[in-house]
Amino acid sequence: MTFIAPVKFAIDLLAVLLLALGIKGLSxxxxxxxxxxxxxxxxxxxxxxxxxxxxxxxxxxxDSWIWIxxxxxxxxxxxxxxxxxxxxxxxxxxxxxFNGCGGMSSLLVALGVALFPSSEGSDGVVSELVRNFxxxxxxxxxxxxxxxxxxxxxKLQGWLxxxxxxxxxARHFFNIFCAVLALIGGVYLSIDGQNGLFLVxxxxxxxxxxxxxxxxxxxxxVVISLLNSYSGVAAAAAGFxxxxxxxxxxxxxxxxxxxxxxxxxxDGMNRSLVSVLFGGALGAxxxxxxxxxxxxxxxxSCSPEECALTLEAAERVVIVPGYGLAVAQxxxxxxxxxxxxxxxxxxxxxxxxxxxxxxxGHMNVLLAEADVPYEQLKEMDxxxxxxxxxxxxxxxxxxxxxxxxAKNDQTSPLYGMPVLDVQEARTVFVVKRGMSxxxxxxxxxxxxxxxxxxVFGDAKKVLGDLLLELKELGVGSKG
Amino acid sequence: xxxxxxxxxxxxxxxxxGLELIGKVPPTLHTPLMSGANAISGITMLAALxxxxxxxxxxxxxxxxxxxxGFALFNVIGGFLVTDRMLAMFSRKKTRK
Numbered sequence: 001m002t003f004i005a006p007v008k009f010a011i012d013l014l015a016v017l018l019l020a021l022g023i024k025g026l027s028x029x030x031x032x033x034x035x036x037x038x039x040x041x042x043x044x045x046x047x048x049x050x051x052x053x054x055x056x057x058x059x060x061x062x063d064s065w066i067w068i069x070x071x072x073x074x075x076x077x078x079x080x081x082x083x084x085x086x087x088x089x090x091x092x093x094x095x096x097x098f099n100g101c102g103g104m105s106s107l108l109v110a111l112g113v114a115l116f117p118s119s120e121g122s123d124g125v126v127s128e129l130v131r132n133f134x135x136x137x138x139x140x141x142x143x144x145x146x147x148x149x150x151x152x153x154x155k156l157q158g159w160l161x162x163x164x165x166x167x168x169x170a171r172h173f174f175n176i177f178c179a180v181l182a183l184i185g186g187v188y189l190s191i192d193g194q195n196g197l198f199l200v201x202x203x204x205x206x207x208x209x210x211x212x213x214x215x216x217x218x219x220x221x222v223v224i225s226l227l228n229s230y231s232g233v234a235a236a237a238a239g240f241x242x243x244x245x246x247x248x249x250x251x252x253x254x255x256x257x258x259x260x261x262x263x264x265x266x267d268g269m270n271r272s273l274v275s276v277l278f279g280g281a282l283g284a285x286x287x288x289x290x291x292x293x294x295x296x297x298x299x300x301s302c303s304p305e306e307c308a309l310t311l312e313a314a315e316r317v318v319i320v321p322g323y324g325l326a327v328a329q330x331x332x333x334x335x336x337x338x339x340x341x342x343x344x345x346x347x348x349x350x351x352x353x354x355x356x357x358x359x360x361g362h363m364n365v366l367l368a369e370a371d372v373p374y375e376q377l378k379e380m381d382x383x384x385x386x387x388x389x390x391x392x393x394x395x396x397x398x399x400x401x402x403x404x405x406a407k408n409d410q411t412s413p414l415y416g417m418p419v420l421d422v423q424e425a426r427t428v429f430v431v432k433r434g435m436s437x438x439x440x441x442x443x444x445x446x447x448x449x450x451x452x453x454x455v456f457g458d459a460k461k462v463l464g465d466l467l468l469e470l471k472e473l474g475v476g477s478k479g
Numbered sequence: 480x481x482x483x484x485x486x487x488x489x490x491x492x493x494x495x496x497g498l499e500l501i502g503k504v505p506p507t508l509h510t511p512l513m514s515g516a517n518a519i520s521g522i523t524m525l526a527a528l529x530x531x532x533x534x535x536x537x538x539x540x541x542x543x544x545x546x547x548x549g550f551a552l553f554n555v556i557g558g559f560l561v562t563d564r565m566l567a568m569f570s571r572k573k574t575r576k
Contacts, residue, residue: 019519020496026515026562027504033566036515040559043522050525054532064531067545071527075549079557083564094561095514102521102554108547109526116540130483225513231520236493238526240486248486249493250522256497257516264504352506360509368507368568379506 004056011049012246018042019250023257046246088366089326092359096153096224099231103145106234107201110138113241114189114197129190134240136186139197140204141234147208148227155213156220163213171214178207211277219276221359222265226273229258265360296435296447301454304462307429308469314391314427317341318383319350320420321363324397324432330460331370334396337467338372344475349376351383351393351420353401380420387424395422395430395446397459402430403444412442428452431462511565518558524551 019042025035054060060068079098086094114135154160181203188196215223236251266273311317319338325331338348350372356363364377378386387393395402405412406419422428423446430452446452455462504512531544 020500023497023500023516023519026512027501027508029505029508029569032508032511032515032569033563036511036559036562036566039515039519043519043524043555043559046522046525047528050528050532054529058532060532061535063536063541064534067531067541068528068548071531071545071548072552075552076556078549079553079555080560082553083557083560086561088565091510091514091561091565094557095510095517098514098554098558098561099517099520101550102517102523105521105523105527105547105551105554108543108550109523109530112530112534112540112543112547115543116534116537127483221509221513228513228517228520231517232497235520235523235526236490238523242526242529243482243486244525244529245486245489247522247525248489249496250519252490252493253497253500254516254520254522256494257501258513258520260498260501261504261509261513261516264501265509354506361507362510364507365510365565365568374507377507 004053008049008053011045011052015042015046015049015246016249018045020253023253046250049246050244087329088369089323089329090157091362091365092221092224093153093156095359096149096156096227099224099228100146100149100153102231103142103149103227103234105142106138106231106238107142107146109238110135110142110241111197111201114139114194131241132190132192134237136189136200138234138237138241139189139200140182140186141230141237143201143204144208144211145227145230145234147205148212148230149224151209151212152220152224152227155215160213171210175207175210178203178210182207215276222262222273222276224359225258225262225265226277229255229262232256232258265354296443298448298450299435299454300452301456302429304455304457304465305469307453307455308466308473308475310427310429311341311346311392311394311466311470312344312473312475314346316347316386316390317349317392317394318387318390318422318425319348320356320393320395320398320402320422321350321352321367322356322396322398322401324399325459326363326366326397328397328459328461330396330458330463331366331372333460333463333467335370335372337463337470340467340470340475349378349383349386351380351422352377353380353398353420354418356398356401380418384421387421390425391427393422393425393428395428395432396463397431399432399444400442402446403442404449405442405445408445422446423449423451426451429455431455431457431459433458507569511562514558514565515562518555518562521551521554521558524548524555527551 018038022035022039022042025031151160182200185196185199185203189200212223232251232254236248236255239247239251262273341348352363354360367377402420402422404423406415406417409415428451430447432454434456447454527544527548531541534540534544
């Protein structure tokens with residue numbers, strides 16, 4: 001009893017230190033992997049600290065052990081299985097799913113303490129009002145995180161579309177209504193600790209849905225990042241509920257770091273957080289406004305053979321990888337094609353749009369998987385001035401990020417979004433499965449341009465054919 | 480009241496620390512960082528553990544705590560593993576060079 005408290009304290013301090021170093025290290029390429037492990041070790045230590053302290057002071061009953069082991073095994077195994085099985089292309093969805101579960105966990109803790117006040121974790125050190133208020137915050141933020149993340153995941157998976165009512169003013173009334181209901185429930189619950197409990201939970205869940213549902217397209221990762229920050233806040237609130245300072249520190253760190261990351265992402269897309277949250281989806285509004293609609297009039301399509309001939313004569317080639325490339329899992333075939341081109345002294349670079357692959361950094365991960373040298377990846381601001389001096393641009397399964405409408409057409413829902421100026425290049429090849437619209441559902445003016453040719457087909461198959469054609473032409477074989 | 484005021488200090492300093500930790504992040508690391516921070520937010524597993532331990536023989540509470548623990552660990556273990564998978568691709572590239 002006497003020595004356990006200091007030991008627990010030391011473990012907590014060590015865990016916080018490791019967590020902080022972990023978050024710090026995760027923001028540098030060199031140290032990221034070790035930092036991730038460090039954070040994992042910190043979590044293990046923290047859990048050990050709680051178990052040790054409880055065993056030493058009040059003791060842990062057999063029943064408790066059984067339920068701890070059940071929860072650990074089921075949650076842990078499912079998590080490990082999901083993490084191993086999920087394809088790299090589905091990364092945004094899976095982060096949203098994990099995040100939602102973290103929020104749910106905070107919600108359940110607060111729910112448990114609220115339903116059975118006798119089990120209050122902090123042993124009376126927290127006054128009733130503070131405790132109730134902490135419960136309300138934990139329920140509120142946890143519920144928003146959970147429902148918002150699940151909606152985000154469903155939308156990214158394509159299970160949910162954007163209902164038209166969410167694009168009208170009605171959604172603001174709906175959200176304000178839910179927020180007011182949650183507030184009323186929260187006030188009740190803060191005062192007497194019983195009433196208003198389920199009002200808070202239900203209204204907060206609806207609010208999470210109402211806020212997330214209208215957001216679509218390229219803005220989704222920002223929302224996930226924001227919800228990630230919320231789950232940190234929820235954890236901190238749960239820390240107040242059970243009286244754990246370690247939880248408060250860790251939750252606050254994640255909450256603040258998540259907020260910064262969200263801001264960094266917004267900067268990258270040249271959007272403000274407010275316009276992401278309240279500006280409405282890019283996609284669904286195009287249907288209503290009609291801006292950017294219309295038929296294609298001047299489509300030129302060509303075979304991989306013609307594409308190969310043009311590539312052979314080129315000196316500078318820029319690859320624009322997009323989500324289609326990721327879906328077709330064509331990054332390895334792409335790497336082979338670029339190897340052939342490079343061996344023929346053709347300069348190859350990759351233009352990475354900030355949201356290529358639906359999540360910042362997602363495309364970098366996929367190309368790294370295919371062994372593409374890091375130096376060849378160019379960010380949008382760097383590559384855009386270089387397009388006029390480029391012979392061939394190969395657009396692989398990207399659409400909205402190369403739509404010139406974003407610059408030229410003020411009525412377009414895409415207007416103002418930063419895009420890659422591929423139309424400045426001499427020739428543009430767009431590899432695409434068909435004429436269907438991109439994620440935003442908007443017509444792409446690029447396809448109608450004189451210097452654009454469409455190569456229809458699955459990215460992997462087209463690149464495979466291209467590779468054969470290039471080899472037949474003898475490209476790169478001399479060098 | 481002492482726990483509360485202490486906890487508020489902890490909250491404040493923790494938030495400031497979080498703000499300072501993430502300075503300039505290369506876009507490459509946005510996705511891994513998000514998923515790593517997400518795994519850390521699963522620290523609510525400690526709250527779930529505490530809940531289970533203090534619930535005695537209260538069966539509904541044990542169940543709620545256990546489900547909560549399951550959700551949190553799904554978040555933690557899945558999050559760390561998936562982050563590691565992503566980061567492994569960067570480091571593998573490095574060793575080959």
